[in-house]
Each structure stands twice: as C-alpha cells, then as structure tokens.
Amino acid sequence: MIILQAAGLGKTLAGRPILDNINMTLQAGEKAGLVGANGSGKTTLLKCLSGQLEAEHGNVMLGKHQQLGFLEQLPPRDPEETIWDIVMGSFSDLLDIRQRLSELEQAISSGRGDVDMLLKQYSLLQDEYHDRNGYACETMARRILAGLGIDPCQYDLRLGELSGGQKTRLDLARLLALSPNILLLDEPTNHLDMSAVEWLEEYLNDYSGTVLVVSHDRRFLDRVVNKIFELRERKLRAFEGNYSAYIVKAEAQDQARLKAFEKQQEQIRETEAYIERYRSGIKARQARGRQSQLSRLERLQRPAQEIRQHSWKLHSRQDSGEIVINLQDVSKCYDGKSLFSGVDLLIRRGERVALLGPNGCGKTTLLKLITAEITPDQGTIGLGSGVRPGYFSQGYENLQHERTLLEEMVYDCNLNLQQARDKLAMMHFRGDTVNQRVGDLSGGEKGRLA
Structure with missing residues (x-):
C-alpha cells in the first residue's frame, strides 16, 4: 500500500x-x-x-x-525543561488519557454523577490506553534514551545546559518516542x-x-x-x-546508458556525414529523408557522472619539532561535573591518532583545549616548536555565512583569487558556484568548504 x-x-x-x-x-x-x-x-x-x-x-x-515525523518539524521546547520531561512530552496524548482515567476513577469511587455512564467512558478510554500501549510510556522513553547514550543521571539536565550534539540526540529521542x-x-x-x-x-x-x-x-x-x-x-x-546492491546496479545502468548514448552519437555522426555528402546530386532525396529522420530523433542525454573527489595531499607549511602535543595531568569540569581528569597525552610528529569515546565524555572539549579555545582547570598543555593546529569542528562554527565561498577562502586563508579558486575546485566548487553565499550551502557543502 x-x-x-x-x-x-x-x-x-x-x-x-x-x-x-x-x-x-x-x-x-x-x-x-x-x-x-x-x-x-x-x-x-x-x-x-x-x-x-x-x-x-x-x-x-x-x-x-x-x-509523518521529521526532526526539523519538531516544535521548540522551553530551555528550562528537563530531558525526561521533553521526551515524555512525546506521549502527551497518552498522558492526557492517563489523567482522564484517574479523574474518572475518582468520580466513580465518590459516586458523583451517572455511574453507569462514567463506567462506560472509563472502559472505552482504558481499552484505547491499553491498545496504544500507554502503560509502557516510561519504559519506552528509558529504552530510547539509553539507546542514544543518555544516562539516567542526565535525565534532570535542562535543555539549555545541553551541547549541540546532545540536543540533536534528544530531538531524535523525541521523534522516535512519537512513533x-x-x-x-x-x-x-x-x-x-x-x-x-x-x-x-x-x-x-x-x-x-x-x-x-x-x-x-x-x-x-x-x-x-x-x-x-x-x-x-x-x-x-x-x-x-541495500546500498551495496545499489552500487552494482547503478554502475551497470550507467554503463548501459553511456553505451547507448555513444552508439546513438556514432549513428548521428554517420547520418550527418551522409547528408553532407549527398545534399545535392542523385541521392539528394535520400539525404533529405535522413535529415527528416534526424530532426525527429529523440536524442539521449549523456549520463551524469558521479562526482568523485580529487586525490590530493595535505602538506604542512613548515616542519614541527619531534613533540607535537604534550598534555600532562589535564582536567576539565563543566557545571561542577568532571568530564575527565589526570589526562596525559604525548603525540609525536607524523603520528595519526583517533580519539574515541561515548557521547558527552569530553572528546570535543579535549580538542578545544588543545587548540586553546578553552583552558584546563588543571594541568598543562604544550604544543611543540613550529606547531600550528588546524581545527575542523562538528558545526563549522568558523564559517562566515554572509561571505561568498571565494571571499571565505581569500580572507580566511590569506590566498589570492587564483589560489582560492584552485582550492575550491579541488572540492568541486567551480564556475559561478564560488560566488554563492556560504549561508546558502547545504550541510555537506559547508563541510567540504570547511
């Protein structure tokens, strides 16, 4: 259906x-x-x-x-509301039925009004509540929050206290709870x-x-x-x-369409050559007939090719010392909560290091400490000789939305116009697209620009 x-x-x-x-x-x-x-x-x-x-x-x-449920259509919530209240708000219609059942129970026990009518209303509401699994609201909320990495100790956190990533996970929890x-x-x-x-x-x-x-x-x-x-x-x-099957099928379809396009182009070239050769003379009538056929021909379009990123390398502008980053006994707290403490980290030139951990454990905070956007509560952070960090953030906060792509590269990266165009072309921003406003880009395009 x-x-x-x-x-x-x-x-x-x-x-x-x-x-x-x-x-x-x-x-x-x-x-x-x-x-x-x-x-x-x-x-x-x-x-x-x-x-x-x-x-x-x-x-x-x-x-x-x-x-239909879509994250961006979720209504805004009060910054003072807690995580638990916000997620339970997705069950508001069931909670309303629960409240009405409680009111009916009190009315029936007190004998006020038409008891038979009240019992009938109560029975109908109870059936609806049962059919919609109203008794499992809290269980479902806890299951969704736990699955998305939100611990029970965080349920009382207010919306205004959450990071951008935590708010995104909370919105996803709200949407899933709506079912x-x-x-x-x-x-x-x-x-x-x-x-x-x-x-x-x-x-x-x-x-x-x-x-x-x-x-x-x-x-x-x-x-x-x-x-x-x-x-x-x-x-x-x-x-x-699934996606793997799509890759195989799309490639086969693209190849078949390209082959059909190329075959038609060859036929068009042969027909045009015939028309040119016999435009006048004994075969002029046949040439006019082929010209008529050609004008009625439904021409195939060359299949659009998938955009593939260029192979290119990042080069450091200058060599650094052997020690690149050195953290000693670093600690950081937010709102009285310890994110981490006693962190020691030594990174040497040429090493590639992955930083893993659950949401909210302080990975982004550690990166901001290294780039000196924030300061540690305890310990020291040292960068080696000649080290200049470059930071690619989750939210692309450093982009200026009112600038064009070309302006962003020229002013932020200290490049001339041609250098800026060359760098943008490497990420498939070409022609007039370099004059778009940064604010008009999609999320993925902003990531490529950043």
Whole structure:
C-alpha cells in the first residue's frame, strides 16, 4: 500500500534549480535510503515531502490517517525543561488519557454523577490506553534514551545546559518516542557514537513503520534499508536492495546508458556525414529523408557522472619539532561535573591518532583545549616548536555565512583569487558556484568548504 507519494516535484533555491520532475512512492513498512552528492538536494526533498518547503511544481500525497515525523518539524521546547520531561512530552496524548482515567476513577469511587455512564467512558478510554500501549510510556522513553547514550543521571539536565550534539540526540529521542507511521531522517547518525548507531540500526529494523533516511554511512544503509533512491543532477532513480546492491546496479545502468548514448552519437555522426555528402546530386532525396529522420530523433542525454573527489595531499607549511602535543595531568569540569581528569597525552610528529569515546565524555572539549579555545582547570598543555593546529569542528562554527565561498577562502586563508579558486575546485566548487553565499550551502557543502 502506497502511503507517501511525490509526483512531478520541482524546486528552486537561491535561484538554483534543485529538483526537477521528481517522482517517488513509499510503501507501508518500506525502509529506503536517499543518497546523492553534497548539495544535490536531499534535505530539500525531505523538506518538500514533509511540507516544510513548498515545491513550485508537482504535489505530495500522504496516505489517510498517516502521521509523518521529521526532526526539523519538531516544535521548540522551553530551555528550562528537563530531558525526561521533553521526551515524555512525546506521549502527551497518552498522558492526557492517563489523567482522564484517574479523574474518572475518582468520580466513580465518590459516586458523583451517572455511574453507569462514567463506567462506560472509563472502559472505552482504558481499552484505547491499553491498545496504544500507554502503560509502557516510561519504559519506552528509558529504552530510547539509553539507546542514544543518555544516562539516567542526565535525565534532570535542562535543555539549555545541553551541547549541540546532545540536543540533536534528544530531538531524535523525541521523534522516535512519537512513533509516527513515517520517519524522515536526515543524517541521523551524526553526533552518535558507535554503540548508539548500532542501537539505532536495531531500532529501525524492528520499527513497523516506513523510513526514508538520508545518510552517507554505507554500513548503516546496508544494515537498515531495502531500497535506495539516488538524487543526481536534479533527477531521482530508484533501486531495490541495500546500498551495496545499489552500487552494482547503478554502475551497470550507467554503463548501459553511456553505451547507448555513444552508439546513438556514432549513428548521428554517420547520418550527418551522409547528408553532407549527398545534399545535392542523385541521392539528394535520400539525404533529405535522413535529415527528416534526424530532426525527429529523440536524442539521449549523456549520463551524469558521479562526482568523485580529487586525490590530493595535505602538506604542512613548515616542519614541527619531534613533540607535537604534550598534555600532562589535564582536567576539565563543566557545571561542577568532571568530564575527565589526570589526562596525559604525548603525540609525536607524523603520528595519526583517533580519539574515541561515548557521547558527552569530553572528546570535543579535549580538542578545544588543545587548540586553546578553552583552558584546563588543571594541568598543562604544550604544543611543540613550529606547531600550528588546524581545527575542523562538528558545526563549522568558523564559517562566515554572509561571505561568498571565494571571499571565505581569500580572507580566511590569506590566498589570492587564483589560489582560492584552485582550492575550491579541488572540492568541486567551480564556475559561478564560488560566488554563492556560504549561508546558502547545504550541510555537506559547508563541510567540504570547511
């Protein structure tokens, strides 16, 4: 049964066509992935499907009695609310029934009013509460929060005290607690540690509703989805199977389309040569006939090629000393809570180091200590001779949204115009795209720019 359908969707943003004649159907219970290059329009398509953006062309049809859940449509909450209250707010309709049942119990026990009518109302409400698993609200909330790495000791934290990553996980918890018929998820694994990603995989596999998820995580898509939609050059293609199956099928389809295009081009060249050779003379009539056939020919378009990143290397502008980073007995607290203490770390020139740990353990804080954005409560942090750190942050906070891409590179990186264009081209920002505003870029494009 089709529960969500898009027909002929077209959308333009900041003067740039993003979607063109997009057709999509989602069946009940289907788990689908939406893939494509950064800036191809994946988030825009989700927003059009959810109604957050209105397409200039086409329409979206949602099945009767279907509830659609999308993170960006969640209503804002009071910064003073706690994590627990916010997640339990997703069960507000069930909590209202629970409150009404309590009121009816009091009225029945006191003998006020028409007891038979009250008993009938109570029975109907109790059946609805039972059918919707109202008794398991708290259990479900604790299960979701635990799966996303939020411990019971954090339940009383207020929204205003949370980091950006914690707020993202809390919003995901709110959405999962709502348990809509259709889940639209845009990069849900961002800000999740590995154990939380694995939990989300299991949750979505057990989820009885329909899922459409945008992700660049191939492993996640392989484990969760059974269909892939590919958005490329403003067009949408659908493939049955997980991500690995999509790679094989898309490559085969691209090769077949390219072969058909090249064969048609060869036929066009031969026909044009024949027409030119016999335009006048004994075969002029045949030449005119072929010219007529050529003018009616439906010409194939060269298949759009997937954007592939250039192979390039990062070079340090100057050699550093043997010791690059040296942390000794470093400690840091936030709001009276110790993130870590007694940290010793020595990194030497040429080493590649991965920093792992659960959400909220202080990984980003440690990086900010090393880059001197914040200071330790205790201990020392030393950078070696000639060391100049470069920091790629989760939220791309250092980007200036009012600048163009070219201005950002020139002013922030101390480059001339040609050097800036060359660097941008390495990340596939070419032509007029270098004059776009940073604020108009998609999340993935901002990551490439950063």
